[in-house]
Amino acid sequence: AQKVTxxxxxxxVVEKEDVTLDCVYETRDTTYYxxxxxxxxxxxxxxxxxxxxxxxxxxxxxxxSWNFQKSTSSFNFTITASQVVDSAVYFxxxxxxxxxxxxxxxxxxxxxx
Amino acid sequence: NAGVTQTPKxxxxxxxxxxxxQCAQDMNHEYMSWYRQDPGMGLRLIHYSVGAGITxxxxxxxxxxxxxxTTEDFPLRLLSAAPSQTSVYFCASSYKGIGYExxxxxxxxxxxx
Numbered sequence: 001a002q003k004v005t006x007x008x009x010x011x012x013v014v015e016k017e018d019v020t021l022d023c024v025y026e027t028r029d030t031t032y033y034x035x036x037x038x039x040x041x042x043x044x045x046x047x048x049x050x051x052x053x054x055x056x057x058x059x060x061x062x063x064x065s066w067n068f069q070k071s072t073s074s075f076n077f078t079i080t081a082s083q084v085v086d087s088a089v090y091f092x093x094x095x096x097x098x099x100x101x102x103x104x105x106x107x108x109x110x111x112x113x
Numbered sequence: 114n115a116g117v118t119q120t121p122k123x124x125x126x127x128x129x130x131x132x133x134x135q136c137a138q139d140m141n142h143e144y145m146s147w148y149r150q151d152p153g154m155g156l157r158l159i160h161y162s163v164g165a166g167i168t169x170x171x172x173x174x175x176x177x178x179x180x181x182x183t184t185e186d187f188p189l190r191l192l193s194a195a196p197s198q199t200s201v202y203f204c205a206s207s208y209k210g211i212g213y214e215x216x217x218x219x220x221x222x223x224x225x226x
Contacts, residue, residue, distance in 0.1 A: 009153070033212050045156075045203065045217040052212060091155060095211045099163060100171060101146065105155040 002027050004094050006104035013082055014112050021077040021107045023092030029053075032096035034068065034075045039089040039106070048090075051075060082111045115139050119204050119218035126194040126225045134189040134221050136204030142216075143209040145187040146171070147179065149200040150220075156203065162187055163209055194225045 003026040013019050025034065036048040049059060051068050059066045063080045079086050092104045120135045138145065146161035148171075158171030162181040176198060178190040187206075191198060201222050205215040 006155075031211070035214060043201075043220055045205075047214040047216075050212065050214055097211065099144070099209075099211055100158055100161060101205075101215055102158065102172075103148075103155040105153060 002094055002096060002098065002100070002102045004092055004102055004104035006090075006092055006107050008107045009105070010108045010110070012110045012112065015083060016081050017111075018078060018080050019082050019109065019111075021079075021090050021092075021109065023075045023077065023104060025073050025075065025092070025094045027094060027096045029096040029098075032094060035093040035095065035101070036066065036075075036077050037091045037093065037103075039091065041088070045091075048077075079109075082109075084111050084113055087111045117204055117206050117216050117218035119202075119221050121221060122219065124221060124223050126191070126223065128194060128196060128225060130194050132191055132194065134191075134202055134204075134223070136187045136189065136218060137185050138187075138204075138206040138216070139185065140206060140216065141184060142206035143184065144213075144215075145181065145204065145206045146215065147177070147187070147189045148203045148205065149173065149198075150203060151200050159189065159202075191223075196225045199223060199225045 005024045032053045038046045065078045067076045089106045091106045095101045117138045143164045147159040148156040160179040162168045204218040207213040207215040
């Protein structure tokens with residue numbers, strides 16, 4: 001069965017600290033995609049990144065980076081030099097051959113000045 | 114493009130009442146879905162559709178009905194509202210393949226008293 005686990009319910013950091021959000025997934029499929037979404041306090045869901053199961057290259061976009069490791073079924077998200085505007089709930093999600101997008105419970109990140 | 118639109122933004126129902134949450138998209142996406150978001154539980158899939166005339170159940174379908182008569186619209190019906198259906202509801206759409214990210218509407222906050 002598909003499952004996404006985000007074990008960190010809430011993380012609190014001070015501005016400029018680095019922070020890593022963990023995501024562990026389960027699927028029986030060999031072809032699947034992983035996603036990260038951001039939900040700021042305004043409530044909308046914002047797509048951040050997509051990664052397919054055949055591409056284990058790490059990705060960096062500005063202060064954001066993602067580490068995908070199939071051996072540990074993990075797709076972790078790191079924010080370098082965090083800023084107050086990074087405060088949000090972050091969701092990891094999995095989409096496989098069942099064509100359903102399954103979300104983790106989310107990690108609430110609070111960045112304090 | 115308006116993207117994904119949802120109406121209403123807020124709704125209060127009494128137990129036992131029925132209502133329809135509207136969702137529309139103008140991106141010609143085949144795939145549409147409904148999620149509910151509850152504190153600490155992330156987004157859970159209620160129903161989804163891979164094209165007009167085709168719908169299927171997600172993780173938490175009980176108490177909800179959907180239909181897809183056009184590509185653009187995917188309404189969610191609450192047949193007899195219960196307090197357990199108090200939640201924020203998001204509609205999303207994407208192209209049909211598993212590698213496409215979903216675009217989310219702004220959400221409907223529903224309270225059942």
